[in-house]
Amino acid sequence: MQARPDGRGGTALPVLEGEGPLALRRTRSTGDEARVTLVGAMSAPLGGDHLTVTADVATGARLRVGSAAATLALPGAAGGEARYDVRLRVAGDGELTWLPEPLISAAGSDLAVTTRLDVAPTARLVFREEQILGRAAEQPGRLASRLTLRIGERTVLDQELCCGPGAPGGWDGPAVLAGHRAVGQLLVVRPEFAGEPVPATTVGEGCAVVPLPGPAALVTAVAPDGLLLRRLLDRALSLLERPATAVR
Secondary structure, eight states: OEEEEOSSSSEEEEEOOOOTTEEEEEEEEETTEEEEEEEESSSOOOTTOEEEEEEEEOTTOEEEEEESSOEEEOOOSSOSOEEEEEEEEEOTTOEEEEEOOOEEEOTTOEEEEEEEEEEOTTOEEEEEEEEEESSTTOOOOEEEEEEEEEETTEEEEEEEEEESTTSOTTTTSTTTTTTOSEEEEEEEEOGGGGTSOOOOEEOSTTEEEEEETTTEEEEEEEESSHHHHHHHHHHHHHHHTSOHHHHO
16 A cells, blocks of 8 residues: 555545455545555465565655454464565655554464564654464464564664464563463654653553664553553553653
């Protein structure tokens, strides 16, 4: 998908295409912001699938993306590893709010998620990812997730988490998930953070806010379930959206 200023104070979507298990639907816009919903047209990702989602937000455009439901990773008849790649770019004074529903790693699945965010120093970004390890009373599948954030030409975050069967030992121990089954992250990029970095703080049990180099902040959270995880991330986002002086 591509978002561009429409010349009338709003945002146009000259490219909005989806195929296979992912459909893109434009929903009602608010002010100068365009809104898009990701809709799962069929079960995915299954073993052996390779899905890619891209969004390109031009200078002056505003785009908000959500999803109609959680994404469920399943083993599939053919088995094998599935891949899910997300590539997001925000230029100049563009703004992207990326708030999909959680990714659920079902028993027997094997999924590698790679997310790359390329953001201009003067752009704005809110990016959330939530991962639930297993359905109710179920063991998780294998889930490897890598998240990279570049601001301008500088990489400010590049981290990977691997959980479930076959993952390196210790992923469920006290230094990583500590027995929790819901893990999430929130990245917020705002130009004003460059001059007034967000202070490191905690937001409830299992949730921390840390500044990143340049105009960015990272929130990480773990929780027993997805509902509590969402509450923690929403609380942190509310804090980061206040004026910088209020965050302190």
